[in-house]
Amino acid sequence: MFVVTNSETEALTISVIIPTFHRPDGALAAVRSVLAQTHAPSLEIILVDNDANQSCKPIAKQLAQDAGQTPFTYAVEPAAGVANARNKAVGLARGTFVAFLDDDEVAKPNWLANLIRAQQETGADVVFGPIEARLPAKHTVPHTYFQNFFSRRLDGPTRLIDIPYGCGNSLLKRETVLTKAEPFNPAANETGGEDDILWREVVAGGGTFGWAQDAWVYEDVPPSRATWAYLTKRAFAFGHNTTGQWYNRADKDYVRMVISMIKGVAQALALAPLVALLWIARHDRLAWAYDKMWRGLGKVFWFGPFRVGFYGAAAQKKQLAAQKA
Structure with missing residues (x-):
């Protein structure tokens, strides 16, 4: 693990977590989209490589230079599993809020600012933003359906919602949602769904979910998935x-x-x-x-x-x- 930090940063509003597994190019694009955020509050970036062979280490070194004054942490979670990777990152996070961005997602420049604004407007413990899928140029599947399948859209303005979404493109209030040492259940390491289990706990604790109408990210769908x-x-x-x-x-x-x-x-x-x-x-x-x-x-x-x-x-x-x- 290595950390690049600005000593003048005393309090951080958001810890942006990007778990990655054998996708150095995707991780590179995801982190750079966070570094390009406009009107964003104080933040840090945590890239967790869920590969014991550290396949993302070369690009992490480049990103550490690109980060400049933005605190950047590259860590390795050798125990494979999506819950393991998320838990590792949460343990390193210092922000009041934690935002998750997947390693196949690229955030629009106003993503974080709009997530924070939506949280302030709704008071929600977890806020979700929309996702626009980008399919490969050559594919043999029904374009409209697969476009919708990999996208996340919800009509209407920023508001409280009843049904949660996946962890990618989300903002979590640390003090009410991430209270456990391992908030994401390792039982879901292979199948996914670790976020669904956490959301059930949020509901049981009286927590709320919100929708950030303008907090857009792109999801780049590789050819292997458009089948x-x-x-x-x-x-x-x-x-x-x-x-x-x-x-x-x-x-x-x-x-x-x-x-x-x-x-x-x-x-x-x-x-x-x-x-x-x-x-x-x-x-x-x-x-x-x-x-x-x-x-x-x-x-x-x-x-x-x-x-x-x-x-x-x-x-x-x-x-x-x-x-x-």
């Missing part, structure tokens, strides 16, 4: 999280876990014939129905050998296999 195979795997894993969150939380709720599985059975059975018809007709709604069907199956088969790993040890094994091939 039917990725959609299948991702939808199945999303279903895992819907059911698994009731089992992975500290106060396990077996009743809701079973209810989620029953809903998954009904969802999959209802959508399977619709998917077949839409496939034959090559209808525009095929991708939507296909996604929902696999989410239903994921709610049912969320345990043991059925679990799909996107992060952590599963991703590490996939990366090693690719290197040997």
Whole structure:
């Protein structure tokens, strides 16, 4: 780990956390977009490399120079897993608020300023901003559906909302949300959904969620994700999280876990014939129905050998296999 800091900085408003795994180019773009923020309050940047081989160290050295007077920390979390990486960064953060930006996201210049303004207007414990996906030039999937699938949009102005989103492009109030030593549950290291578990705890504690209408980021979708195979795997894993969150939380709720599985059975059975018809007709709604069907199956088969790993040890094994091939 190395730290570049400005000794004159006594209090920091925001700690911007960027976890990364084998995406040095993405991490480079993400950090530079934070350094380019306008009208932003005092901030620090924490880049956590979730690779024991430190694949992002070369670009981190360059970023440390680019940071200038902006405090910048590069740290390594060798234990693979998205929750591990987030927890490592939170432990290093010094800001009153913590903002998360993924390593495939690039923030617009007024991103942080708009997140903070939305938090001040709503008083929310967690604030989410919109995401605009950018698909690769060459892809074979339905553009409109996949554009919407990877994007995050919500009509209307900045306000309090009832349903939370993913951790990418979010602002968390440290004193009310990140109170534990490990706020993100390591049980979700491979499948993701560590943020869903945390949001449940926020609700249980009386916390609120907000929407920042103008806090935009871009998400660059690599060619490997703009495929039917990725959609299948991702939808199945999303279903895992819907059911698994009731089992992975500290106060396990077996009743809701079973209810989620029953809903998954009904969802999959209802959508399977619709998917077949839409496939034959090559209808525009095929991708939507296909996604929902696999989410239903994921709610049912969320345990043991059925679990799909996107992060952590599963991703590490996939990366090693690719290197040997």
